[in-house]
Amino acid sequence: EASGIAASRRNPDVFYTHNDSGHSAKVYALNSSGRHLCSFSLTGVANRDWEDIAVGPGPVAGAPYLYVGDIGDNATARSEIQVYRFAEPTVPLTGPAAVVTLPAVDTLHLTYPDGPHDAETVMVDPATNDLVIVSKVLAGGTVSVYRVPANAAAGSTTVLTKVRDLPLPTGLANAVTGGDIAPDGQTIALRTYGAIRFYPRLDGWTLSRAFDAQACSVSVPGEIQGEAVTFNATRKGTGVATVAEGANPTVHLTKVP
Helix, strand or coil, rough: CEEEEEEECCCCCCCEECCCCCCCEEEEECCCCCCCCEEEEEEECCCCCEEEEEEECCCCCCCCEEEEEEEECCCCCCCCCEEEEECCCCCCCCCCCCEEEEECCEEEEECCCCCCEEEEEEEEEEECEEEEEEEECCCCCCCEEEEEEECCCCCEECEEEEEEEEECCHHHCCCEEEEEECCCCCEEEEECCCCEEECCCCCCCCCCHHHCCEEEEEEECCCCCEEEEEEEEHHHHCCCEECCCCCCCCEEECCCC
């Protein structure tokens, strides 16, 4: 159940992905051809309901970090959620797929200011270094955006700050299942099961202001239970990669309109 995807900032043509709830705490590295390059085991953490992964700034300036969002909550009953943070590793690009254990994993404990929410979207805003979470709403609710500083102290418990509500339709087809912000911060992507919405962001615009802009949408071909999207770092934000759940899923590369 590939539930999230993130493009590497250190390794060319490398993407990270992970399984959904109930699997071991592992992150997998693959390339755009779908070749498995490496498995990274995270020590001291569990996979309760991993839903998304992102790459962005962190505590050490200039060093990219990976953020794994244990943020799923189908029953909206979790008193807190977790995001696991670790410095982006070097991925071996040749030879058989390696297995590497990562001992230095930070846990960020997060709570919502307005009660539990189900969510499947974790992004890092390069303009502010904030970690951004977008709620998933199936019906009868409001999609909301929350943030917390990405350099929050390891082991800390932080109340998320609500940024805004989004005027998006609800229902299964429109549920926000993943998202990403381009490395230059100038485009935001939110995906649903069948499409990706792209929001332009001009210099100086806050995240909230960007969501007021007119979005354009593209469909995602042939993905059932598609929940993952990332900007392709090697294309400087002009393309995205997506992947769906299920056995042997296809990695799709889509041009940003």
